[in-house]
Amino acid sequence: MTTRRTVLTALAAFSALGLLTACGTSDAATDEIRPRDQKGSGTAINLGPEQHRVRTAKVDAIAAKLPEAVRKRGTLSLGVSTGSAPPLAFYATDDRTLIGVELDIATLVADTLGVKPEFSPVSWENLFVGLDSGKFDGVFSNVTVTEERKEKYDFATYRLDDLAFEAKKGAGWKVSGPADVAGKSIAVSSGTNQEKILVDWSRQNERAGRKPVDIKYFQNQTDYYLALQSGRIDAYLGPNPTAAYHVASAGQTEIVGKFSGAGAGLQGKIAATTKKDSGLVEAYAAALNHVVQNGTYAQVLKRWGLSSEAVPASEINPPGLPRTKN
Known part of the structure; x- marks a missing residue:
């Protein structure tokens, strides 16, 4: 996962190469970053641990779609990739708190379902190992729907890829x-x-x-x-x-x-990913459609500068990236 320290190290390295000018502004007091050309306007990105996330209320009818074991447990075990970078999933300025658009959307889904999200940062390949083993109830980590993945996993879309x-x-x-x-x-x-x-x-x-x-x-x-x-x-x-x-x-x-991300002729979709036939994908899609309709989804995308990747509705297992031809 990209940390604030890693980002600053990279910027320092660019400066040492004589290739970086001050094109972004940050406020240490508020842990925000804003492109300099915004000149105080537009959406500042909060990099601090106190995210003040957009939240929503539980919807009983949608929560009822969860498998009984998950409802009783009261938590969702969710994987996020340590290979992600801002603004997807990364560490805040304290180098401990996971933040990003993926976690914000997953939190809205968990809110709607009346459960607590528990995020586990792992390497990319271990996202799928975690799903296969049952360690994770789902993955919210910039996973693209593909025809090959649909053989093992179910998908509920939430962003354009x-x-x-x-x-x-x-x-x-x-x-x-x-x-x-x-x-x-x-x-x-x-x-x-x-x-x-x-x-x-x-x-x-x-x-x-x-x-x-x-x-x-x-x-x-x-x-x-x-x-x-x-x-x-x-x-x-x-x-x-x-x-x-x-x-x-x-x-x-x-x-x-x-x-x-799906190649020529097909718009790729990013999706909440769960083990095939786990009984979770309908709950995820219903929760996503609810937050699309109540406006909290749009608020989350806007705060991360990703409004252009909004979907009008969540789809379950839509056409995905075709298999690679040999």
Whole structure:
């Protein structure tokens, strides 16, 4: 999970390279960050442990959809990925408190269901290990619906899934398809849908007689950004929310291409994920639809700058990212 200390370390490293100017403002007293070009207007992002989260009331009819064992327990065990970054799921300025849009949405769902959310930060692959073993009742961690995952898991959607290519400001190129990344050095996180898309694009380039993509992998978010600023990579392909957050707060990069996380021809969806036939997905979808309707969902997305990724309603197991063709 990205901590405030990690973010500050990365910014210090950018400064040491002579590549960072003060393009974001922060207030230590209020633990807020705001892009400098907002000049006091717009939505400041609260990075402190006192989140004052948007909350909602229990709805008995929706809570009744929970399996009896979960209702009696009174808690939801939820996994979040330690590989996430602002504004998805990360640590507050105290380096202990988990915050982010994913936790806020999960909290609204738990409120509606009348249970307490208990968040467990784990590595990406252990999100699914936790679901398989029954350790987690669900995962709220930027998980994209895919056809392959639907064989083992049930999904209730809550955000659009968009990916972004982030490059050094003034790079002078745009990405609209596979040809634009032929021969380019692109970083991506292992085991993600964006990796699958990039690998597929690289294969398309080779079949068309173009150079493949030079795909790079690093250990953490800070390493990606340092490699980008030092010129070791041409771009980083990751979730649009984290890219947009980094562009606004650091000010030295730009989005050079934005795509659906499900690939061409299908809008990707981010979803609450639970073990298949666990009996939880209907409760999650009903709770999500309730908070969409009562406006608290929109409030959460707005406070994290993600209003453009809102969905009009939660869908259960919609069409997902197709299987990768060999």
